[in-house]
Amino acid sequence: MDIWHIRGGNRLDGICFVQGSKNASLPILAASIISPAQSQLRNVPQLRDIDAALRILRHLGCTAEQRDNDVYINSRGLNKSTIPHDLMLEMRSSVIFMGALIARCGEARLSPPGGCQLGKRPIDLHLSALRQMGCEIEESGGEILCRASSLKGTDIVLPFPSVGATENIMLAATAAAGETVIHGAAREPEIAALQEYMRGLGWAVSGAGTDTVVISGGSPAASVDYRILSDRIVAATFACAAAAAGGSVELRGVEPEQFSTVLHFLKQAGCDIITEKRSVWLRSSGKLRAVGAFETEPYPGFPTDAQPVLMAALLKAVGRTVIKENIFENRFRQVPELCRLGADITVAGNRAEIWGVDSLHGTVLTSTDLRGGAAMIVAGLCADGCTEIYDDGHVKRGYERLDVRLRSLGADIYLDG
């Protein structure tokens, strides 16, 4: 069990180098097996979920190791198409190995993936698309068995722009005869990153970043060297932390337009924000105004992953903020814990109403999930006294050395565990 100890009240000042993106790294790690090749990936964060993906790669017969923020994979030795239940349960992104294994082996045997408990999180869109491409899929006894003697390129219409389904289709489509066109694709920057990596591996992919992605074969390369983009949700977390605690922080190595929706509301709350090509400078007095209302949407809308941390930043903001969560049915799990700090939040269905309070008081909390845990840390930084957060490893799934990075900005925080 990790225990986060925070004494609130310190300003955050200084420069923060933002880590590489978890959600870009994980599908790219899965993609590294679509053809026999060597991949060198740079700027990969050191996280529990990345370890889990590397363990899956080694289980499949690849060599895969991480040295600092570089990952080296050789997928020539891949000799299995089955992923055991315990490895699947470690994280949600294990499901992206389904499309990759189908592309490489013509089959995949796995179980439904784990990850944060944010609601039902079905994979029906993934399975339906793979079936349309010619994959036979049996679901029995908690196992998913996919077989594809031949895959055909086709037009797939996604009724919702699922990030994971878009990624799975892109990978499986590399083994399809003819062109695969995904209509209604997710437009997240992580999809564009996957396209760029796949192009480096020799595949013809275009359209990522728009709602139509086209995959039309290619000739596999022997090796690829790819640098992972910065993590827009981690950047948003630091921005929310500095906004709430007060201070002056420069986020370096980031792509400001990728979390501009979060910056927009922080500006509205009263922060001074200057964006440059690869950096964001944020100054806050720590006394924020409520922002009225915001709702989560698929990219380029406000990201659901940043909702809990912006909520935490607004707990003391003067006035009322209403948040509508449109992506996950259970993404307010942090609320009862934030209320234990003295926050005034009422949840009704997928809406949360926050009335800013004068002060928060440190207490003992239990983290609920990755971003919920991060929200509790942001709240703890602006609570009076000590906050202790008992965390079953959730935060380390997505944040690299968060305690060290926050301490270097002046926070009084340390991690036991």
Ligand code: UD1
């Ligand atoms: C990815 C991100 C996650 C982020 C989410 C939404 C990674 C590793 N994870 O998750 O951090 O919160 O995008 O931005 O990149 N859905 C279905 N059927 C499906 C697939 C999805 O109903 O087959 C629903 C989900 O239950 C959810 C919504 O669609 O309500 C969004 O899911 P999706 O975009 O697929 O998210 P993930 O890829 O799981």
